[in-house]
Amino acid sequence: NNQITLAERPQGMPDDNTFEFVKKDVGDVKEGQILIKTLYVSVDPYMRGRMENVESYVEPFKLNEVIDGGSIGEIIESKSDQFKTGDIVTGMFGWQEYYIAGESEVRQIDPSIAPITTNLHILGMTGLTAYFGLLDIGKPKAGETVVISGAAGSVGSIVGQIAKIKGARVVGIAGSDEKVNFLKDELNFDAGINYRTTGNIKADLKHACPDGVDVYYDNVGGEISDAVMTQLNRYARIPVCGAISTYNLEEKDIGPRVQQTLIKKSALMQGFTVGNYSGRFKEGAKQLGQWLQEGKLTYRETIREGFENIPDAFLDLFRGKNIGKLLVKVGER
Numbered sequence: 001n002n003q004i005t006l007a008e009r010p011q012g013m014p015d016d017n018t019f020e021f022v023k024k025d026v027g028d029v030k031e032g033q034i035l036i037k038t039l040y041v042s043v044d045p046y047m048r049g050r051m052e053n054v055e056s057y058v059e060p061f062k063l064n065e066v067i068d069g070g071s072i073g074e075i076i077e078s079k080s081d082q083f084k085t086g087d088i089v090t091g092m093f094g095w096q097e098y099y100i101a102g103e104s105e106v107r108q109i110d111p112s113i114a115p116i117t118t119n120l121h122i123l124g125m126t127g128l129t130a131y132f133g134l135l136d137i138g139k140p141k142a143g144e145t146v147v148i149s150g151a152a153g154s155v156g157s158i159v160g161q162i163a164k165i166k167g168a169r170v171v172g173i174a175g176s177d178e179k180v181n182f183l184k185d186e187l188n189f190d191a192g193i194n195y196r197t198t199g200n201i202k203a204d205l206k207h208a209c210p211d212g213v214d215v216y217y218d219n220v221g222g223e224i225s226d227a228v229m230t231q232l233n234r235y236a237r238i239p240v241c242g243a244i245s246t247y248n249l250e251e252k253d254i255g256p257r258v259q260q261t262l263i264k265k266s267a268l269m270q271g272f273t274v275g276n277y278s279g280r281f282k283e284g285a286k287q288l289g290q291w292l293q294e295g296k297l298t299y300r301e302t303i304r305e306g307f308e309n310i311p312d313a314f315l316d317l318f319r320g321k322n323i324g325k326l327l328v329k330v331g332e333r
């Protein structure tokens with residue numbers, strides 16, 4: 001069984017020393033267990049946080065243990081009454097080619113509903129993150145302006161489409177012209193800003209948001225967010241979903257302080273994790289599935305191939321190489 005473990009905790013951007021490739025026996029499948037062959041592995045920005053030994057909403061990864069994460073696999077041996085060989089399941093199998101799971105660790109996927117990979121994004125964690133962060137905290141109303149950073153990524157691309165469904169004017173900020181064109185041409189965003197090439201993000205925001213910003217869905221933090229904060233309207237809402245621009249910083253960056261802005265604008269800024277909404281996942285997944293089926297939502301995937309490329313694919317998130325959800329295909333059905 002090929003596995004990838006955490007060899008050392010990274011300072012700054014992870015590199016080759018962070019990860020180690022190891023080979024282990026798969027082990028024996030016991031009564032009530034299933035053996036899963038991994039098909040797709042999800043790489044996610046929050047995993048960077050788990051590489052550090054700090055208290056958070058999820059446990060840090062342990063040194064020299066398999067890196068944990070969401071995956072999809074096929075059951076190749078079953079000693080469970082609930083599952084049979086050939087069933088497709090999702091769960092936290094981590095960065096390894098095979099995984100022996102107990103029944104409660106996996107959720108079965110119905111491949112007839114949508115491509116199985118959608119369970120790792122639009123019908124899974126990142127779709128639910130978009131859904132609850134935007135609707136429960138952002139609460140966009142028809143005619144309002146919603147700005148999204150990290151807009152062409154897995155979460156951001158869904159946030160913008162849901163905001164359009166709710167009748168908002170949607171402006172996305174992303175890191176390339178190809179991404180901005182994707183937002184406008186394929187997802188019907190009203191405007192897009194390439195933060196890497198703009199000389200003046202504040203001026204671009206003013207131009208793209210003539211009526212100001214009512215909802216700012218923040219995926220990136222840092223200077224991009226500082227700029228958006230200057231354009232808020234009264235009673236603006238700011239779901240703080242992620243701060244990827246700061247995850248690899250060696251020294252914490254504080255940036256402009258926002259209290260006065262929040263006071264002057266009576267704005268609401270609220271951090272959240274998707275886990276806060278676990279009691280409502282069924283509701284969210286049902287609505288996302290319905291919109292997908294009705295053609296009101298679409299998605300893009302960036303798929304890298306090969307188990308050996310998982311660490312590099314993970315780093316691609318920080319290089320902005322992905323449009324939509326970044327996945328690694330590691331096995332064939």
Ligand code: NDP
Pocket residue numbers: 044045046125126129150151152153154155156173174175176179219220224240241242243244245246272273274275316317318319320321322323324325326
């Ligand atoms: P994405 O698919 O958006 O991939 C990450 C993207 O971030 C890259 O494509 C890149 O796009 C952008 N990025 C990378 N570095 C920077 C930088 N320095 N400045 C600005 N943008 C950068 O990932 P996800 O959709 O999975 O996650 C998006 C955000 O949501 C992350 O911050 C993540 O931590 C957070 N998240 C939070 C959850 C929660 O429960 N609160 C759950 C899931 C995700 P570009 O080319 O535009 O720079």
